[in-house]
Structure formats: structure tokens, C-alpha cells
Amino acid sequence: MVWVKNMEPIIKVENLTYAYPTSKDFVLKNISFTVNKGEVLAVIGPNGAGKSTLLKALNGLVPHFYGGKYGGRVIVSGFEVLNTPISKMSTKVGFVFQDPEDQISGLALTVWEEVAFGLMMLGYPREEIDKRVKEAIDYVGLTGLEKRSPFELSGGQMQRLAIATVLALRPEVIVMDEPTAQLDPLGKYEVLSVIEKLTESGSTIVLAEHEIEEVVYFADKMLLLDKGEAVAYGDTRKVVTMVEELKRRGVDPPSVTELTSLLKEKTGVDVALPVTLEEAVKIYSELLR
Known part of the structure; x- marks a missing residue:
């Protein structure tokens, strides 16, 4: 089944401006976008661009938990974040942190208990908990590890567990803050596979990422931040092919995109810039005929 995206915005951010209470400088400056x-x-x-702060504004941690100076509007699933308590927003927006250990409760002895923890706190009946926990564990590929301690898992497994705890709550939006940043190559592959699976099933996702080589495969749109400002926003291909702008802002374009851009500059060959390896293979195969 092919998922058809709904053209009705579920997230609308208008002129979002924010400064932490301990700083005079704004970390977000008039940010606007829709999802x-x-x-x-x-x-x-780049690091320090404001990515994590922006994500925290989607579930209400900014400004309700951190305080500070806040301006503009953030509306998620019909709720204006500024006027909605975090407890309510947490049922609409699931948050996956960069470090999975920050997400693990520390109170659960097993993987199964960890996934069930949030549902138990919300008072769901046991039958519903069992159903959701099984579905979430199966979805992220942790079947067979239900009785293992969360702290005996590999980095990639632990991050997939963190995703499972969010999926069990069935939020309308999933927010991920650089979920592969602290993982080895295998762990990154495992987590990216789950994210790609989520995108194929029609999940709404906002993902902060510094490395974009893999993200181009499933991101519909990109928002480039630098020093709290929106430098570029739009279709993924449009943003990714802004090679010099990305490099100037400290973001590495996909290797194939940068290489082809250099080829065009040096030879004058007229080809479209690829954003994936598969596109590059096709383009270069045609050039070599």
C-alpha cells in the first residue's frame, strides 16, 4: 500500500523566537514552517544552530519547562503549545532523545517493562498494554529481547527501545533529536531502518540531524538552521542541492551531490545534481555511454 500524504498541516510554526532565561541572545529567530x-x-x-531547541518547542518543553523569552506561535495537532500543558502535548508529540540513556526510565528491569512503563503510568488496562507493547517491540525489531535488561542492550538496540517506548503511546507526531549521533555504524543502520519503516507507514516525523547523507532517502522537506535563523526551507532536493550554502553553514552535502557539483563547475557538463547514490549511478552511466 502506498501512503498518500495529507496536505493539511499538523504542525504550524509562525515567527517562533526564543531565548533561554540565562541568556540575552535568542537561539531561535523568527522561524516559520509547516509539516x-x-x-x-x-x-x-551545524552544532549550536538551534535544532534541539526548536524540537523542544514542538512538545512544550520550550517554554513551559525551560522558561525564557518566547514569541510567535507553535500549533501541533490543533493545540497551541504556549497555552497547552506539557502533559497534554506529550500525548500528541513523542520525543526521542539523542542519548537513549536519557530516555530509559531506570525503573524497569526488562525491555518489556520499559515499553509498558508509560502506558502503566497513564492507567491503560493490562490487555491494551500487552497489545501495544508487543506491537512496538515487534516493530523496532527487538522481539526475543523482552526479558533482557535495557542496560544490557547495544547502543542501537537501546535507541530502538527508546523509539518503541514512544510508539507504544501512539503519538500523532514523532520528534527525534539526532537519534543516530552517538551510535556506531551498525547501530545507525538499525535505527535508520526503523525510521525509514516509520516514514513508509505514514508517520509524521520531525528529525534533527547534522549528517544528511542518509536522511535524503526519506525526508520530504528540510529546514536549514544556522545561528537560530532559517537559512533555507523547502523540498529536500532543493535544499540538498544548495551545495555551497550548506558548506558555508557547516553542513556536509551528500558526497555524490558535492562531487557532481564540482564536476559541473570544472567541466561545464550539464547534468542534474543527484542526491542519492542510486541517482548518481544513473547519471554517470548515461555520461559514460
């Missing part, structure tokens, strides 16, 4: 139901938005940019 439709079923879309994936990748928020990219």
Missing part, C-alpha cells in the same frame, strides 16, 4: 500529516521534516544545521 503536513505523514510528512518527514529534517532540521539540519
